Amino acid sequence: xxxxxxxxxxxxxxxxxxxxxxxxxxxxxxxxxxxxxxxxxxxxxxxxxxxxxxxxxxxxxxxxxxxxxxxxxxxxxxxxxxxxxxxxxxxxxxxxxxxxxxxxxxxxxxxxxxxxxxxxxxxxxxxxxxxxxxxxxxxxxxxxxxxxxxxxxxxxxxxxxxxxxxxxxxxxxxxxxxxxxxxxxxxxxxxxxxxxxxxxxxxxxxxxxxxxxxxxxxxxxxxxxxxxxxxxxxxxxxxxxxxxxxxxxxxxxxxxxxxxxxxxxxxxxxxxxxxxxxxxxxxxxxxxxxxxxxxxxxxxxxxxxxxxxxxxxxxxxxxxxxxxxx
Amino acid sequence: xxxxxxxxxxxxxxxxxxxxxxxxxxxxxxxxxxxxxxxxxxxxxxxxxxxxxxxxxxxxxxxxxxxxxxxxxxxxxxxxxxxxxxxxxxxxxxxxxxxxxxxxxxxxxxxxxxxxxxxxxxxxxxxxxxxxxxxxxxxxxxxxxxxxxxxxxxxxxxxxxxxxxxxxxxxxxxxxxxxxxxxxxxxxxxxxxxxxxxxxxxxxxxxxxxxxxxxxxxxxxxxxxxxxxxxxxxxxxxxxxxxxxxxxxxxxxxxxxxxxxxxxxxxxxxxxxx
Numbered sequence: 071x072x073x074x075x076x077x078x079x080x081x082x083x084x085x086x087x088x089x090x091x092x093x094x095x096x097x098x099x100x101x102x103x104x105x106x107x108x109x110x111x112x113x114x115x116x117x118x119x120x121x122x123x124x125x126x127x128x129x130x131x132x133x134x135x136x137x138x139x140x141x142x143x144x145x146x147x148x149x150x151x152x153x154x155x156x157x158x159x160x161x162x163x164x165x166x167x168x169x170x171x172x173x174x175x176x177x178x179x180x181x182x183x184x185x186x187x188x189x190x191x192x193x194x195x196x197x198x199x200x201x202x203x204x205x206x207x208x209x210x211x212x213x214x215x216x217x218x219x220x221x222x223x224x225x226x227x228x229x230x231x232x233x234x235x236x237x238x239x240x241x242x243x244x245x246x247x248x249x250x251x252x253x254x255x256x257x258x259x260x261x262x263x264x265x266x267x268x269x270x271x272x273x274x275x276x277x278x279x280x281x282x283x284x285x286x287x288x289x290x291x292x293x294x295x296x297x298x299x300x301x302x303x304x305x306x307x308x309x310x311x312x313x314x315x316x317x318x319x320x321x322x323x324x325x326x327x328x329x330x331x332x333x334x335x336x337x338x339x340x341x342x343x344x345x346x347x348x349x350x351x352x353x354x355x356x357x358x359x360x361x362x363x364x365x366x367x368x369x370x371x372x373x374x375x376x377x378x379x380x381x382x383x384x385x386x387x388x389x390x391x392x393x394x395x396x
Numbered sequence: 397x398x399x400x401x402x403x404x405x406x407x408x409x410x411x412x413x414x415x416x417x418x419x420x421x422x423x424x425x426x427x428x429x430x431x432x433x434x435x436x437x438x439x440x441x442x443x444x445x446x447x448x449x450x451x452x453x454x455x456x457x458x459x460x461x462x463x464x465x466x467x468x469x470x471x472x473x474x475x476x477x478x479x480x481x482x483x484x485x486x487x488x489x490x491x492x493x494x495x496x497x498x499x500x501x502x503x504x505x506x507x508x509x510x511x512x513x514x515x516x517x518x519x520x521x522x523x524x525x526x527x528x529x530x531x532x533x534x535x536x537x538x539x540x541x542x543x544x545x546x547x548x549x550x551x552x553x554x555x556x557x558x559x560x561x562x563x564x565x566x567x568x569x570x571x572x573x574x575x576x577x578x579x580x581x582x583x584x585x586x587x588x589x590x591x592x593x594x595x596x597x598x599x600x601x602x603x604x605x606x607x608x609x610x611x612x613x614x615x616x617x618x619x620x621x622x623x624x625x626x627x628x629x630x631x632x633x634x635x636x637x638x639x640x641x642x643x644x645x646x647x648x649x650x651x652x653x654x655x656x657x658x659x660x661x662x663x664x665x666x667x668x669x670x
Contacts, residue, residue, distance in 0.1 A: 096632035104405050104496070104630070116632075124648050129670050131627045131635035133452050133479070138627065145634040145649065288451050317448060340627045341443055341453050343405055343496075 073357045075350065075365050077111070077331050079309050080232030080257030082194050084111035084166055087332035087365065088322065088349045091313050092117055092170040092196060092236070093142065094336050097156045098163045104343035109350060111332060112166025115156070117198045118186070119171075120178045122148035127280040132269050137290030137315075138337050139267050141281040144172060149185045160191035167191055168234065172198040176224045187229035195231050197221065197256075200238035200263035212238045212263075215250040222254035232257040234311060239291075239298045240266050245305035252306045259302055260311035260334065262295045287337040289317040296324060300379065303329030303370070319345070319352030326353070329370040403499055403630070406431045408442075410491040411469060413484075417547040419476050420518060421485050422459065425493070426469050434461050435502030436526035437621050437658040440470060440495040441629035444484040453496065454480040455626045457598070457657065459521040459551075460528065470497075473521040473550060499629050500657050503619055505530065509594045511537040513558075514579055514607055516599020517548060522621050522658075523598055524551045531557035538582060542575025542599075575599075576606050583614070590615040597621070597661065605666035612662040620661035622652050624670065629653040639668035 075086035092114040095101045107113065125145030132139045147155060152169075160167040169192040173179035179197070186192050199211035199218055211217045212235075222235060235251035237244060239262035248259045264285025269278040277283075295314020303310045312330030316322055317338040325333045335346050342348075357368060408425040416422050425442075434440075441453040460471040476485050487493070503526050505511045511530060513523045520541055530537045539555050542563035549569060552562060562570030563578050571578055579595075582588070597607050598621035611618030627635040630653065637649030638656060640663050650656065 093633065094628075096630070100628075100630045100632035103403060116634075125634055125637060127668060128637050128639065128649075129625060130637060131452075131625050131633070133450055133625070136448065136451060138451060140627070140633075140635060142634050145637070289448060337451070337627070340629075340633065341451060 072354065073363050073365065075353060075357075077309070077365060077369075079194060079234065079311070079332065081230070082166060082232045084332060086111045086350050086353065087326065087330075088346050088353070089114060089166075089168070089311065089332055089334045090339060090346055091334035091336040092198065094339050097159045098167070099159045101339075101343060105339070106347050108164035110165055110346045112168055112193065113163070114168040114170050114196050114334065115160070116146055117144045117170040117172045118146055118149055118152045118182060119144055120149050120173060120181055122146065122151055129278060129280055132278045132284070134267070134269060134286065134288075135290060137267075137286050137288035139269055139279060139284040139286055140264070141279045141284035143281070149182055153185060153189055157189045157191045166193040168194045168196050170196040170198050170236070173221075176221055179221050179225050180228060183225040183228045187231055192231055194234055194257075195229065196234045196236050196260060197225065198236050198263070200236050212236075212247055213241050215246045218247050219250040219254050222251050222256055226255035234258040234260050236263055237261040237302070238263045239294060239314070244298050245301050248302045248306050252308050256308060258309040258311055258331070259306060260313065261302060262291070262298050262314045265291055265294060287315070289315045289338070291315045292317070292321060292324075296328060299325060299330055300328050304380065316349070317342075317345075319348040322349040322352060323356055323368070326365075326369050327372045329372065331369055402432050403496060404430045404432070405494060405496050407492060407494045408470075410487050410489050410493070412489055413487055415485075416473075416550055420548065420550060421474055421476065422550075423472050423474070423484065423487070424462075424469050425472070425495070426467065427495070429466070429468065431468055431470070432498060433463070434458055434470070434498035436529050437502030437522045437619075438498040438500050439629075439657060440472070440497035441499055441626065442472070442484070442495045443493055444480050444487075446493070450479045450483065452480075452627055453629065454484070455499070455623075455629055455653070455657075457522045457621060457623075458498070458525055460525050470495075473518060473524075475518050496629060500653055501655065501659070503596050503621070503658050505535075505596070506594060506617075509617075510588060510592060511535070512579070512582065512588070512593055512595045513537060513539045514575055514595055514597040514599075515539070515541045516575055516597075516603040517543050518550070519597070519599030519603075519621070520551055521598070523596060524555070526596060527555055527558055540575050540578040540582065542578065545569075574603070576603065576610065579607065579610060590617065594618065595661075601666060601669055604661060608661035608664065608666060618661040619658050620664070622657045622659060622664070622669070624652055626653050631655075639665040641665045
């Protein structure tokens with residue numbers, strides 16, 4: 071018998087732990103011919119903001135060594151446009167639809183959560199408090215534990231849908247932010263959003279991106295993303311959704327082994343739309359080789375020498391996860 | 397009215413890949429039947445290597461599409477300008493790759509209007525494709541083709557059924573100067589009006605800007621094929637915005653990949669398009 075790959079994020083059960091990250095696959099329909107959505111856990115939508123956004127001026131993408139810089143700027147139709155034109159698409163998706171939202175202030179976050187909660191098509195909400203490409207202070211809600219707490223505490227009473235707080239890696243102590251979100255009722259933490267990056271055109275002596283700064287994704291960031299995810303799984307008890315640079319199926323295993331309950335495929339999907347399914351198959355095969363009966367035997371199965379690899383951040387490291395974090 | 401052909405992920409095999417002039421290559425890729433018949437101006441999003449270098453696919457406009465019996469092949473005319481094209485140039489016949497396509501909006505010539513094709517440099521590729529389709533339909537057309545010098549006038553010899561005029565910056569063949577001058581000369585002959593002719597163009601964006609200004613000030617319909625970096629080419633990532641001039645729809649950025657790459661040149665804000 072095949073082991074079950076089902077994982078839980080709060081009250082949501084995913085058929086398997088493989089998701090597609092926000093900003094990669096639109097609202098699902100864009101890629102429906104290329105990505106077998108009925109075989110993956112789910113997708114996270116492009117982030118929805120309260121008002122429609124045209125996004126940033128070009129150029130918005132630039133390929134770096136094993137990575138991609140982007141400064142899209144959350145181009146999206148706004149909450150009303152989302153409810154009108156995207157919700158019907160999400161209703162028909164053969165996988166979980168996790169709706170990503172980002173507000174400019176606490177009130178906007180509340181309005182977005184109410185709107186998405188009432189739309190009837192969302193299986194969970196990913197609270198994007200970490201986009202580097204919006205406004206002069208785009209990162210404020212996830213670089214400051216107090217502000218993260220404020221947002222999460224305000225939206226928690228507004229919905230029974232699982233709330234997944236998406237964090238930026240552009241902080242010194244990510245565990246502090248994760249703990250703040252957990253304390254305020256987040257059902258899960260997802261990380262990492264992109265690393266702030268930049269590229270320079272030496273010929274024109276100008277920055278390459280239209281917005282000067284952008285977010286770096288792709289295989290270049292995987293080791294960084296793994297370390298941040300490792301830090302967070304040690305700090306919180308809620309499920310952690312890991313992402314950042316997953317390019318090969320075995321990359322997904324790395325995140326699961328260190329304790330992520332689910333993973334998201336991002337940038338690499340652009341080159342390889344078959345990657346999400348390949349990740350599912352790799353996890354299945356790995357469990358077979360482990361002779362494991364459940365994916366729970368894989369999640370957090372990393373063997374760490376006593377006392378090593380412990381990142382002392384935030385409160386106190388209190389999670390015993392595979393390795394003994396004492 | 398048929399909708400756009402289905403976009404599929406299609407395996408392909410290099411049939412030939414040769415340098416036709418210094419730094420400029422023509423590659424033929426055999427594609428499976430899953431690849432729908434493309435329109436001139438559409439492109440393929442090609443994974444030029446499978447080892448993660450480069451990371452992203454590269455969008456390539458089609459120079460041609462060949463169907464003989466059950467064999468389908470696409471042709472791409474490209475210059476080695478960066479990481480992706482460098483890897484592509486290294487592939488020998490037999491190499492297996494994959495592509496997504498056909499993607500995007502192609503050229504849409506209207507009935508009973510004379511198409512004037514204006515090509516700059518390697519921008520000739522989709523216009524050669526268009527000229528063959530026009531010839532197949534036994535339509536008359538004018539083909540104006542400018543390049544830096546003789547060696548870069550790829551495909552000029554196979555333009556048939558239309559009236560071809562060449563320009564080179566160095567005067568090595570045809571008119572010495574820009575293809576824009578050729579367009580001005582063609583237009584001032586007085587044979588064409590905005591009601592009887594329309595322009596289809598592809599080339600460096602600086603040239604497209606000039607041609608678009610030429611067309612807009614005279615009220616001529618003008619479609620241009622744009623070029624730029626793309627991540628998904630599916631309309632999902634919003635990474636390839638096209639800035640528009642103030643006016644209708646200028647509060648949003650169409651995605652070059654699915655709302656282009658062929659667009660109404662006279663509404664594009666070329667100053668803001670890299």
